[in-house]
Amino acid sequence: MGFLTKLTPKSGLHRLPSGSFTVDPYGEVVSSTVPQWVPEAQIREIGQQILGVFKAAAAAHLQFSEIKVQYAAFKITARQMRGGAIIFLSPRTLQAISLT
Amino acid sequence: MQNKKLDQLITQLENFLECWKQINYFINLARGKKFSAEDENQFLEIKSIIVQELELITAAIQCQSPSREDVHALIAGAPSLRYLGDSNEGSLRALENQWHKIYVGFQSILGQLKVKQREIEAQSFLGSIFKKKN
Numbered sequence: 001m002g003f004l005t006k007l008t009p010k011s012g013l014h015r016l017p018s019g020s021f022t023v024d025p026y027g028e029v030v031s032s033t034v035p036q037w038v039p040e041a042q043i044r045e046i047g048q049q050i051l052g053v054f055k056a057a058a059a060a061h062l063q064f065s066e067i068k069v070q071y072a073a074f075k076i077t078a079r080q081m082r083g084g085a086i087i088f089l090s091p092r093t094l095q096a097i098s099l100t
Numbered sequence: 101m102q103n104k105k106l107d108q109l110i111t112q113l114e115n116f117l118e119c120w121k122q123i124n125y126f127i128n129l130a131r132g133k134k135f136s137a138e139d140e141n142q143f144l145e146i147k148s149i150i151v152q153e154l155e156l157i158t159a160a161i162q163c164q165s166p167s168r169e170d171v172h173a174l175i176a177g178a179p180s181l182r183y184l185g186d187s188n189e190g191s192l193r194a195l196e197n198q199w200h201k202i203y204v205g206f207q208s209i210l211g212q213l214k215v216k217q218r219e220i221e222a223q224s225f226l227g228s229i230f231k232k233k234n
Contacts, residue, residue, distance in 0.1 A: 022119065031149050
């Protein structure tokens with residue numbers, strides 16, 4: 001899941017997005033607080049990947065309702081919501097990143 | 101209302117209700133006083149989504165109860181998890197009670213929309229039968 005490479009624009013430097021969005025069971029984004037400069041297709045892709053993980057877990061009879069994907073500078077937390085999901089995107093500040 | 105628009109509205113309201121359920125999760129988190137800075141951020145995000153979703157819903161349907169003001173009052177009464185954690189049990193119960201009242205109110209609206217959806221589906225089904233006969 002190369003989320004970070006997908007979120008980094010090819011031209012120009014942007015901050016990593018912060019916000020949250022919800023997806024329905026079909027992977028369509030229903031509501032979002034993610035800034036508009038983040039391409040909708042990328043948001044949808046993250047949502048679909050997350051739903052894919054939840055579905056695969058359900059198929060494997062693994063009971064979990066929350067996923068945390070943690071990068072050095074970015075964190076994605078997703079919580080299942082009746083087939084859909086709410087996904088939180090949170091860039092980590094320099095102070096929060098441990099250098100050890 | 102067209103069937104497609106109604107379907108969209110039902111999806112929107114279902115999504116809103118799922119987010120609304122999350123509020124209750126956070127109230128309980130605050131009650132247990134076991135929350136992190138990340139939980140605090142997520143609580144803020146949930147409230148943002150709820151307030152934005154509410155505007156989309158109220159633009160499509162006029163609901164007297166629960167009103168937009170009821171939802172806003174509850175959101176305004178829960179500025180942060182830290183604030184809720186410092187509140188006494190009585191205040192938390194009052195908040196929970198208000199949350200539940202709104203939850204039931206929106207479930208009722210969702211039910212009404214589903215009734216309408218069935219009516220439209222039945223009409224279009226009957227319509228297609230009569231068209232075939234003619």
